[in-house]
Amino acid sequence: MTSELPDRYGRTELVLMVVDPLLLFSYWEVTPESLRQAQHALGTEMEGARAVLRFYDISLIHFDGTNAHHTFDIDIGLEARNWYVHLWTAEKSYCADLGFVARTGRFHAITRSNVVHTPRAGVSARDEERWMRVRFLRRRKPDPARPLEFLPSPPFAGHLSPEELRALLERRAREQARLAAEFAGGTSPGSLTQGLR
Amino acid sequence: MTTQPTGYLCLVLHCHLPYVRHPEHEHFLEENWLYEAITDTYIPLLRVLNGLVRDGVDFRLTATLSPPLISMLRDPLLISRYERHLNRLIELASKEVHRTASQPEFHRLATMYVERFLQTRYAFAQEYGRDLVGAFGRLQELGKLEIITCGATHGFLPLLNVTPSAVRAQLRTAVAHYEEVFSRPPHGIWLPECGYYPGLDEVLRDVGLQFFFTESHGLLYADPRPRYGVHAPVFCPTGVAAFARDLDSSKQVWSAEEGYPGDPAYRDYYRDIGWDLDYDYIKPYIHVDGKRINTGIKYLRITGKTDQKQVYDRAWALERAADHAGNFMFNRERQVEWLAPVMDRPPIVVAPYDAELFGHWWFEGPEWLDFLFRKLHFDQQLVKPITPAEYLERHDVNQVCTPCGSSWGHKGYHEVWLNGGNDWIYRHLHTAARRMEELTRAFPRAEGLKRRALTQAGRELLLAQSSDWAFIMKTGTMAEYAVKRTKEHLTRFASLYEQLRSGRIDAAGLKDIEERDNLFPKLDYRNFS
DSSP: OOOOOOSOOSOOEEEEEEEETTEEEEEEEOOHHHHHHHHHHHGGGGTTOEEEEEEEEOTTSOOOSSOOSEEEEEEOOGGGOEEEEEOSSSSOEEEEEEEEEOTTSOEEEEEEOOOEEOOOOSOOSOOOOOEEEOOOOSSSOOOTTOOOEEEOOOOOOSSSOHHHHHHHHHHHHHHHHHHHHHHTTSOOOOOGGGTOO | OOOOOSEEEEEEEEEOOOOOOOTTSSSOTTHHHHHHHIIIIIHHHHHHHHHHHHTTOOOOEEEEEOHHHHHHHTOHHHHHHHHHHHHHHHHHHHHHHHHTTTOHHHHHHHHHHHHHHHHHHHIIIIISTTOHHHHHHHHHHTTSEEEEBOOTTOBOHHHHTTSHHHHHHHHHHHHHHHHHHHSSOOSEEOOGGGOBOTTHHHHHHHTTOOEEEEOHHHHHTOBSOOTTGGGSOEEOTTSOEEEEOOHHHHHHHHOTTTSGGGOTTSBOSSOOHHHHSOHHHHGGGSOTTSOOOOOSOOOBBOOSSSSOOOBOOHHHHHHHHHHHHHHHHHHHHHHHHHHGGGOSSOOEEEEEEEGGGBTTTBTTHHHHHHHHHHHHHHSOSSEEEOOHHHHHHHOOEEEBOBOOSBOSSGGGSSGGGSSTTTTTHHHHHHHHHHHHHHHHHHOTTOOHHHHHHHHHHHHHHHHHTBHHHHHHHHHOTTHHHHHHHHHHHHHHHHHHHHHHHHTOOOHHHHHHHHHHSOOOTTOOGGGGO
16 A cells, blocks of 8 residues: 655645755745735735745855845746745755745745855865864763853974974865866765665 | 773664555555564574573673664564464465475575574564564663663754754653663663764753764764764763764675675575565465565675675575684774774774664674674684763763764765755644644644644654655655655645644544554654753
């Protein structure tokens, strides 16, 4: 017995998900009631209006609906109910509205999505260091509220100057990162579940 | 105080299988995943580790035992079915000894298989008392093995996080289950598929976990840039430690082209007598519906890129495993010698692998591990095996960084679990998770039948969330089964949700699915709040 899953859940929503630093997946549901409200709100402007996802870049800000760094619209087919969205920079925070843009340019939002953060796609430019001491507890759980003890950075080791060492370590990290990016193509021969022919 | 080695090696084996238990069928193909892994990987691994203990070899290994795997290994039905499976295998191998009587090369191997399977049966029933989890637990008590936990059902947390309560439930349930099984909390976790996102460490801290692992770029791309790259752990801002995979050691074992498991002397995984022998002869030992499957008996070696495979030579293969262990150790020695002079602490090389690679895919993998630990112990001083717990005890001051969102799947992010072949599941998974949270609010102190229904709803949700289903849908071969499992658990969840909402619980129906989907008998439905 395999029952089919419902096509709709009767709840208007838009959900964003991260695929990778430059790709998002979105899915949505718009109830007939929400659609009627949108049509009502746009009135005669509804004719020729385009369904869009309006994205807001809200990286590092508290979004109040008006202060996004920038916005962009992706034209969608409302009935597709999901869409992949390609991005051009990594390490951003986005949310989106699902709505209609009338020919006049007026935008009517039906629903707003969750917020997603796209991951970094390379080595961080920041190298200021913070260090911390955390006591490991054997066979016990640490108290989640225990205070954290910050410490000054330990000195760089070895006979090189701190600047030389810092540069050397950074070069090595970047080389490792390059290898990591190459190797990400085939890390695993697959799990056992993949193995049966 | 013992002298500090130049560097550390942290070997991690991730033991996990999705929950495959089908009491409704006498024979069920996917249950073979478990039986094959027990015979090929878990028992050989236990035998290697116990042999090291017996011989006084000081070693350290970190291993995940995922909650579904633990649950299956402790399930009476699956245990008895495993023994039935193994008995059939012994019967087949015995027939093979006769069949190959006039072919010495094959005959030797057939004899090896009979002996091997008989030893496996003896180890399973007598040495380990049908309790492999207990056998792993004893190695942990000896301080040689660090058993870490995983997501409750291996849910891929970065994609469940749309409903944060789903992530909390995966982790709370896993930790509670570990405590129930091992009578102590887990120190650390293997995040399912190495899937991390910034902020996940807050949930890890809240459930009492002290370390986790990320893919290499989880630390290489961390912010700020970690001074020592992947060769020292960092603390997340929450104080939870993150260790990252070392590339060089991974590549030597994982890589399809350059990796050890592809050596011509090693046993070929794909040429199995279930496929190669006469149909009428093999029919009683393949799937009951007559479909050819792997039996586990394989006579050929990889040989090369050719269909003309040559016969496996066990002695030669073991020599290669010893060579490869020596090579791996040599490379780690050179690696830590190169790393250590510019660090203020011994570098740690973290080498994680899917456990099922060892023995199942790479037949000689357990012996390789055996050779490696012996060589590390007897032949050198530079590299010492260590667990993350020991490392953090010795080095409790670490840099504070936020690891980068990442996974160990193809391309390093989420694509394996979110693509055109499986993206349809998330709408349903997120809705079910939201509804489960809603149920915990609606019924904060349920008892009796209602509590049972809530608990079962939680089980069905967890089972639907296994990353294995999305993975299998993506990779093809068993996609139909993965789709079926996803839909079944979600449908059962939806039905329980409606029943709880309407106040009319179908007691007989509930009992039926409680018996089918029986993992986490002590699950607390409030984990989903």
